[in-house]
Amino acid sequence: xxxxxxxxxxxxxxxxxxxxxxxxxxxxxxxxxxxxxxxxxxxxxxxxxxxxxxxxxxxxxxxxxxxxxxxxxxxxxxxxxxxxxxxxxxxxxxxxxxxxxxxxxxxxxxxxxxxxxxxxxxxxxxxxxxxxxxxxxxxxxxxxxxxxxxxxxxxxxxxxxxxxxxxxxxxxxxxxxxxxxxxxxxxxxxxxxxxxxxxxxxxxxxxxxxxxxxxxxxxxxxxxxxxxxxxxxxxxxxxxxxxxxxxxxxxxxxxxxxxxxxxxxxxxxxxxxxxxxxxxxxxxxxxxxxxxxxxxxxxxxxxxxxxxxxxxxxxxxxxxxxxxxxxxxxxxxxxxxxxxxxxxxxxxxxxxxxxxxxxxxxxxxxxxxxxxxxxxxxxxxxxxxxxxxxxxxxxxxxxxxxxxxxxxxxxxxxxxxxxxxxxxxxxxxxxxxxxxxxxxxxxxxxxxxxxxxxxxxxxxxxxxxxxxxxxxxxxxxxxxxxxxxxxxxxxxxxxxxxxxx
Amino acid sequence: xxxxxxxxxxxxxxxxxxxxxxxxxxxxxxxxxxxxxxxxxxxxxxxxxxxxxxxxxxxxxxxxxxxxxxxxxxxxxxxxxxxxxxxxxxxxxxxxxxxxxxxxxxxxxxxxxxxxxxxxxx
Numbered sequence: 351x352x353x354x355x356x357x358x359x360x361x362x363x364x365x366x367x368x369x370x371x372x373x374x375x376x377x378x379x380x381x382x383x384x385x386x387x388x389x390x391x392x393x394x395x396x397x398x399x400x401x402x403x404x405x406x407x408x409x410x411x412x413x414x415x416x417x418x419x420x421x422x423x424x425x426x427x428x429x430x431x432x433x434x435x436x437x438x439x440x441x442x443x444x445x446x447x448x449x450x451x452x453x454x455x456x457x458x459x460x461x462x463x464x465x466x467x468x469x470x471x472x473x474x475x476x477x478x479x480x481x482x483x484x485x486x487x488x489x490x491x492x493x494x495x496x497x498x499x500x501x502x503x504x505x506x507x508x509x510x511x512x513x514x515x516x517x518x519x520x521x522x523x524x525x526x527x528x529x530x531x532x533x534x535x536x537x538x539x540x541x542x543x544x545x546x547x548x549x550x551x552x553x554x555x556x557x558x559x560x561x562x563x564x565x566x567x568x569x570x571x572x573x574x575x576x577x578x579x580x581x582x583x584x585x586x587x588x589x590x591x592x593x594x595x596x597x598x599x600x601x602x603x604x605x606x607x608x609x610x611x612x613x614x615x616x617x618x619x620x621x622x623x624x625x626x627x628x629x630x631x632x633x634x635x636x637x638x639x640x641x642x643x644x645x646x647x648x649x650x651x652x653x654x655x656x657x658x659x660x661x662x663x664x665x666x667x668x669x670x671x672x673x674x675x676x677x678x679x680x681x682x683x684x685x686x687x688x689x690x691x692x693x694x695x696x697x698x699x700x701x702x703x704x705x706x707x708x709x710x711x712x713x714x715x716x717x718x719x720x721x722x723x724x725x726x727x728x729x730x731x732x733x734x735x736x737x738x739x740x741x742x743x744x745x746x747x748x749x750x751x752x753x754x755x756x757x758x759x760x761x762x763x764x765x766x767x768x769x770x771x772x773x774x775x776x777x778x779x780x781x782x783x784x785x786x787x788x789x790x791x792x793x794x795x796x797x798x799x800x801x802x803x804x805x806x807x808x809x810x811x812x813x814x815x816x817x818x819x820x821x822x823x824x825x826x827x828x829x830x831x832x833x834x835x836x837x838x839x840x841x842x843x844x845x846x847x848x849x850x851x
Numbered sequence: 852x853x854x855x856x857x858x859x860x861x862x863x864x865x866x867x868x869x870x871x872x873x874x875x876x877x878x879x880x881x882x883x884x885x886x887x888x889x890x891x892x893x894x895x896x897x898x899x900x901x902x903x904x905x906x907x908x909x910x911x912x913x914x915x916x917x918x919x920x921x922x923x924x925x926x927x928x929x930x931x932x933x934x935x936x937x938x939x940x941x942x943x944x945x946x947x948x949x950x951x952x953x954x955x956x957x958x959x960x961x962x963x964x965x966x967x968x969x970x971x972x973x
Contacts, residue, residue, distance in 0.1 A: 425938040429910065436906060436946050440899035440953050564924070567932040572918040580914045588906075608958060615950045622943030629939045758896055837888050840895060842961040 355665030356497035363535070363672045364512050367680075370528045393609050397616025399526045400600045402533030404431075404617070405624055406482075406678035407489035410536060410671050412735030413625075415646045417632035421566035426580055427735060428625035430587025432618065434742075438592040439614040444607035445757045445839035452602045453689050454595060454749055461756045463829045464764035470771050472693045474748050475595045477775075478741055479686035480722045481782065482594070483679055485737035487726030490675040496645035497668040503727055505675075510723035513680045517687065518715040526603065532677040533620060539670025540627045540647070543663040547634055547654050558637040566636070575800045578807060583739065586806030590742030593749025596681035599688060606843040644733070647671065683718050690714035729786070740782045747774030747809035751817045757839055762817070763827040770817025774809050781805035891964045895957060902953045910942055 409428065416424040451457035454475055459468040491505030516528065551557050570580045591597060604610040628647075635646045638653055648671065651663035688711075695710040695717075748771050755762045755770075784802040801808060821828075829835075917923060917934065928936045 422932075422934045422938065425934070426914075429938060429942050432943060432946055433906060433910060436950050436953075437903060439950050440902045444957070567934050568924050569917050569934045569938055570914050572921060577914060577918065584911065584914075608961075611954050611957065615947070615954050618950045619947050622946055625943060626940060629935060633935075758892075833888075836892070840888065840892055842965055 353498040355661045356668040359665040359669035360494065360498070360508075360672050363669045363676065364508070366531070367512060367516055367528055367673075367676055370531060393604070393612040393616055395526065395530050396600065396604055396609075396613045397620055398530035398533045400529075400597065400613065400617045401620040401624070402529035402531070402536065402677050403596055403600065403681035404621060404678070405533065405536055405674060406734075406738065407486050407493070407671060407674045408735045408738040409624065409628070410540065410674035411489060411493065411645060411647050412733065412738070414628040414631040414635070415644050416733075416735050417629055418635045418640060418646050419642050422569040423571075423580070424735075425569060425629070426583050427587065427739065428628065430584055430742075431591070432622045432625060433588050434591025435614055435618045435621065437588050438597075439611060439618070442592045442753050442757060443601060443610045443614045446598065446753070447601045447604050447610035448607045448839050448841070448843065449835075450602075450838075452599065453685065453692070454593070454598055454752075455689055455693065457598075457756065458752060458767065461829075461832075461835055462762070462764045462767055463831065464767075467764050467767050467771075469693070470768055470775075471749075471752070472689050474744075474771065474775055475689045476686055476718075477779070478593070478745050478748075479595050479682045479689075479718070480725065481744065482596075482738060482741040483682050483686075483722035484725045484729060485734040486675050486679045486682075487723055488729075488737075489734040490672070491726070492645060493648065493668065493671045493675070496648045497664065497671075506723050506726040509672075509675050509679055510719050512676055513683050514715060514719045516676075516680050517683045517719070518712040529677050529681065532673045535673045536670045536677075537620075537624055539666050539673070540624070540631075543651050543667050544627050544630045546659075546663060547651060548630060550655055551634060551637065558639070560633050560637045575797075578800060579804050582804035582807035585810055586739065586743040586746045586804070588746075589750040589810060590744075590746035590806070592753055593745030594741070595685035595689070596678070598749075599681075599685045608842070679719075683715060686718035687711060687714035690718055736785070740778075740785060743804070743806040743809065744775065744778040744782065746806050747778040747813050750810065751814045755814075755817055755821075757836075759818075759821075760832050760836060761821050761825065761828055762832075763821045763824045764829070765824045765827055766817050766819075766821025769820040770813045773816040774813025777809035777812060778805050781809070887964065887968060891960065894960045894964075898953065898956050898960065902949055906946075906949060909945065913938060 409431065413424065413428055416427070446457065449457050449460060451460055455468045455471040458471045459465065487506035487509055489505075490509040491502040494500045494505040494508070495502050570576045601610050601613075604613055631647050631650055634654065635643065635650055638650070640646060640649070640653070643649055647667050648664060651667065652660040654660070655663065691707075691711045691714040695714045751770050751774065752767055756767075781802045923933045926933045
């Protein structure tokens with residue numbers, strides 16, 4: 351066994367990411383390029399970029415490993431992570447694009463004309479972004495350790511450094527290119543080894559059987575707690591996708607509302623296609639007698655095909671895994687630093703009176719990467735897919751009600767929005783804190799454990815209820831421009847172009 | 852729009868001023884404009900509700916299905932147990948079909964709305 355192909359693969363992915371990032375710098379001269387790629391990204395490219403950004407280490411490594419250990423009940427994760435885009439497509443995509451908002455705080459402020467709502471949203475974006483970034487960094491550490499034997503602190507530091515250079519150096523345009531490239535890299539890196547391994551398995555006359563019947567194929571435990579847990583996960587993933595800061599930012603780069611819809615449809619196909627692969631790894635892992643392995647995807651090639659072929663395949667999956675950590679982390683870093691730029695650094699810091707826009711963005715990028723890198727080194731590892739699942743629960747309990755009611759309900763008021771965001775945020779964050787203390791699993795069947803491990807089923811309805819009730823109680827605070835703003839959200843752009851004088 | 856290469860100092864949408872009313876918006880303040888919007892909004896919301904409803908009745912009903920028919924776990928389809936085929940494979944193309952249908956209908960609603968507006972203004 352040699353680590354050489356894996357080391358080469360990691361180096362290659364890193365160099366290509368940085369090269370594409372640097373090349374993009376020449377194209378992105380203005381700060382509007384930095385922020386939103388000047389809104390010229392076409393649906394095909396944008397769909398690959400959204401998918402490349404979205405398919406994180408949780409999808410690449412985490413799902414296969416959890417499927418191996420827990421069986422079919424984990425299938426709800428990838429299904430929910432895909433179906434979230436269908437909900438986003440139907441209720442949010444086109445209106446959000448037409449709102450002209452770049453980030454969620456922008457949307458909130460434009461819709462409700464309230465700086466307070468904006469500040470609450472900005473805080474939540476940073477919280478969700480960091481919550482999602484930390485497991486990516488931890489996963490990168492595990493990957494490098496499994497593939498090359500490097501100490502576990504190397505992964506977070508390498509990913510943090512590469513992301514920082516790519517984001518601070520090129521901004522969004524280069525990131526769009528990098529992300530689209532990384533979707534296809536990830537798909538290839540998972541598909542080719544899977545095909546080879548399946549062929550080797552099928553050609554083996556004495557091939558081991560999966561033995562898939564029974565508990566491993568049972569999609570949920572048939573008691574109330576099992577149903578609760580499954581539906582809570584479904585709710586969190588179906589509704590959480592629309593509230594992920596790095597996903598929302600991408601919609602602003604579409605030229606118009608229709609392109610935003612078509613982009614989302616493309617994402618549904620690309621993400622769904624990708625998720626067909628992890629179960630193959632889990633089944634093969636089970637056939638070859640792997641019991642419990644957080645880096646199953648990386649270890650399986652060497653186990654099934656020892657020798658040079660196995661090492662090369664391991665190199666390929668390592669490249670894919672590393673691409674997954676890099677792409678999601680840079681997408682999140684762009685989103686978090688966009689919010690930090692607008693709300694913190696461009697307002698000026700003590701001691702520095704004025705800063706150019708690009709300096710402010712770069713400073714924000716540094717903050718948004720360094721904090722989660724340090725957290726990844728210090729905090730306990732929850733397991734990447736579970737930790738990411740919690741970020742979805744927070745997004746579903748906060749931004750989902752804000753977006754749905756903001757887009758479709760005229761009576762939403764600023765006090766209602768703030769009350770709902772704080773309630774949903776507090777409930778889901780309490781669950782996150784509890785999970786961090788308990789390793790991410792319910793350690794008993796006690797209802798308190800079950801409710802806090804998968805909080806979405808109670809935090810989402812609670813946030814919606816509070817937002818609606820408080821809005822109805824503060825009717826006089828409905829913003830004056832509500833009607834005009836809703837017209838803009840739902841009117842096709844083509845109409846406005848034709849009618850322009 | 853600035854020519855390629857010009858420096859434009861913009862860091863995002865201008866948040867300090869209200870959205871400038873467009874011609875479209877002025878019409879919305881009239882009773883007729885309000886009527887247009889309500890009808891488009893209702894049509895799009897109804898369409899979204901139908902798609903999300905179908906999603907919940909199909910994919911969303913799977914957990915209940917497997918609880919009600921626990922025997923499905925031991926059945927196989929092409930040698931693979933039913934849960935893996937249904938949840939892990941069939942769901943994804945189904946989501947794309949639902950999405951594709953939604954995009955077509957949503958665009959049709961919008962074209963119809965555009966025609967209505969133009970007819971009334973002509």
